[in-house]
Amino acid sequence: MASKSIALASVFGLLFALLTAYTGDRSGAIAAQTQPMKLAAMEALYDGEQGAPLTVIGVLRPESERRTNDDAFHFKIDIPKLLSVMSFRDAEAYIPGINDLLEGDAQRGILSAEEKMLRGRVAVGELARYRKARNAGDTVTMAEVSRLFDRSTPEGEAFLRNYFAYFGYGYIDRPEQLVPNVPLLFYSFRVMVGAGCFFILLLAVVWWLNRRDRLASKRWLLWVAVWTIPLAYIASQAGWAVAEVGRQPWAIHEMMPVSIAASKIPSGSVTTTFILFLVLFTALLIAELSILFRQIKLGPKND
Amino acid sequence: MDTLSLLQHYWWFLIALLGALLVFLMFVQGGQALLYRLGHSEEERNLIVNSLGRKWELTFTTLVTFGGAFFASFPLFYSTSFGGAVYVWMAILFCFVLQAVAYEYRRKPSNVFGERTFDVFLMINGILGPLLIGTAVGTLFTGAEFTVDRLNLAGQGGAAVISQWSSPWHGLEAVANWRNVLLGVSVTLLTLTLACQYLINDVDDETLRLRARNLMRRTAPAFVLLFVVWLVALLMSDGATADAAGHISMEPHKYLHNLLEMSYVTAGLLVGVVAVLWSIRLGWSGRRSAIWFGGAGTVLTVLALLLTAGWNQTAYYPSLSDLQSSLTIANSSSSLFTLRVMAWVSLFIPFVVAYIWYVWRALNRRPLTRKELHEGGHQY
Structure with missing residues (x-):
């Protein structure tokens, strides 16, 4: 019965582990396009590169001990150009780093964090102007602000594109708040992907040996399989950490930071x-x- | 009616239907509450738990779907109520967490806390679940203490929250209104009545059937009495109504007017009430068919009442702190895009319902017997 059950579980496990790897790859490519800060933080990529490598494993220097031009890593093992390939299917693609995203890069059309915050404050400010006008019964100002939010007018279209698109940045006080926790993300991501690759390997080996009736004699492998059970939960938790820590500070990307989205409940409750x-x-x-x-x-x- | 308004009405109908199915399916909770009242020996309690155990997941899933559909279609209600009346919703959540594990753990060897603890979990869920949900749903008619202002987004920090609760009791203040409590107790008594009818149908055991019949003879009249008082109070009460511009005002006898203006809803309500009364008549003489009338009648009645709460420009969540903050299906729904996409997905619902029906029939082909408890197979 155990052998039959392993036969079924290893095939399904292998299929789903491969499927998960595929969807994970897609998620990474989407993050590169829509959440570049998340990707940069996952990779601890401080300065952008063309043909960026993928760090397989590495040890980060604590940020407090690092001076401006120090390498972010004590040591690391890279695969050249792989990050660019995985993100944009192009070995020479440019991947912006954390510093580029904060400081901006006019040539590549990246706005600096300060600029985005400024524009966000203008958008929030218009909302405040509307609220003030409403409370004062000033219908002229109310109509004026309403026009800015009307996509069908050129004025509204420009406001929505140039200012309202950065609405959430209006709540951010310091640019550093835009960077998620880099070490947590970097290591969680490696735990998740490492465990995922290990599952594929283990399931393939188990499936193969079981098919040839040679599994029962490999006691060490059976023990590895048993000790892999908690690893599935650890990998899953690490994945959640990547998703949820990586999205910080946003509840809705670039529109609403988590601090604004939280319910107003006393912290005691x-x-x-x-x-x-x-x-x-x-x-x-x-x-x-x-x-x-x-x-x-x-x-x-x-x- | 434009497309957005049509979809808002459609989604309110779906939520009302899910809510109605939930109230019916809470016979599971009713049965749990009666575990020691009906089951005098361990074998009898096992019969009851195994009979209910075939259905508890349906109730649980319906509750979750109800919450999920409400969140997706009327997110402003969700953020207002769940972010404000937080103690009530947390209490509901807790008592359903207790239920979820109790069925599977109660008779397993080495379950640490013992069978009796998990039976107590089942009873806590059985009584508190319907009582809390009923009381919370009461506020859809009587209102709650909150304010809603989208322009709060112009503020910073905690001041930027759109929905804010005005009572420090965070939802617990609902028990200060007797109509909410009356609905909570009515729903609880209804679930007890339905549970008796269900067990008469599903358990092939004379002793238990007789006991369930005798108990239903007490819970049913109490339910009818309290429900009628609640219903009359509802029809006499004022309700919040929105005009074409979305301005909200109080209207005397609003819910009575709703029933007069929506005759199909009234028809549903009347047929539902008659069916429930008929089920009580059948249950009185211990007939197995009682639950079918009780179930269908409950679904129709609750559906009609929830439609009365949300359709016909009624504010389904009146604000007691600031009338203009009251929520209507028009001012609290998701965008046209979201509602439309979800409407397409909702076309799968009939298939899901058909599956539930099929599973139900397969599980209930023959009533549960004491003999079956001693055979192999999955046991709770």
Whole structure:
């Protein structure tokens, strides 16, 4: 029964691991186009490059110890040009780094963070002007601001494109707030991708050996498989960290930072519910594990 | 009616339908609440849990779908209510987390806390679930304490939040209105009544059937009495209504007017109420068919009531703090694009319903017996 179950699980596992790798690659390419800061932070790419390499593994220097022109890494292993290929399917494609995205690059049409913040404040300011006019019953100003948000007029089209497009930056105080936590992202991403590649390899080997009836004699491999179970959860959590830490500070990309999107609830009640959940789920996890271990110990029923 | 308005009405109908199905399916909660009242021995309790266990996921999924559909189609309600009445929604969430694990864990060896703890979880969910949901839904008619101003986005920090709750009780203040509590208790009694009808149908055991019948004879009249008082109070009450420009005002007897102006909704309500009454008549004499009338009647009644809350320019979430902040289906919906895309996806709903029906029939082909509990197969 175990062998049959492994046969099925290894085929499905392999298919889905490959499918996940494919969708992951697509997500990366989309992030390169729409969320360049996320990609740059994932790769700890501070200065943009043409034909950027993909860092397979590396150790980052802590930001506090690093001076302006120091290398961001203690050491790293690269694959040349791979990041450009994966992002834009072009070995010579330019990938902007964190510094380029903050400081801007007029030649490549990248606005600086300061400029985006300035434009965002203009957009938020128009909204404030409308609110003031509404409260004062000033219909002339209200109509004037409304026109700016009307895409069908040239004036509105220009305002929406040049100012409202950067609306969310109007809430940002310092450019550094636009950079997500680089070390957390960099390592989480490598844990996720590393685990994913390991799953593909392991499942392929297990499937092959099982087909040839040689799996049962490889006890060390069976132990590797058992110890891989928690790795699936770790990989999944690392993936969530990449997605959610990488999107910071945005709840809606470039439109609404998380600080503005949060409900207005006293922090004490959030803490209370968090602790309640923590206690409840920990208790349930203990029960779950206890049941699982007992069932494993009992072994399968022979029907 | 333009396309946007049509889609808003369509999505309110879908939400009302999901809400109606949920109230019916909460017979599962009713059964859990009665676990020790109906089941005197461990074997009897196992019969009840295994009978309900075939259905609990349907209720749970419907609850989640109801919340998800509400979020997607009327996000302003979701952010206003979930971000404001947070204690109520958290309490509901907690009591459903307890339920989700209790079925699977209760009789497993080494479950740490013991069968009785998980049975208590089931009872907490069985009583609190319908009570809290019923009370929360009551505020769709009586209103809640919040303000909504999109132009808050012109502010900074916490002042930029569009929807703000005005009561420090964050939703718990709903119990201060007797009509909300009355609806909560009515819904709870209805779920107990439906649970008795369901168990009469689904469990092939004379002792349990008799006990369920006798209990229904007590819960059903209490439900009818409280529900009628709530309904009359609703029809006598004022309601918030929006004019063509979206300006909101209070209208005396608004819900009565809604029923007079939407005769098809009234027809649904009447047929629903009669069907529920008929199911009680059938259940009184222990007939197995009672649940079918009780279920269909509940769905029609709740559907009609929720349509009364949202259609006909009614504010389905009146604000007690600032009348103009009240939510209507017109001022709180997703964009035309989102509603349209979701409307296409919603065409799959009949297939999902057909699947649920098929599964239900397959599971209920024959009533559960004590003998079956001692055979192999999946047991709760």
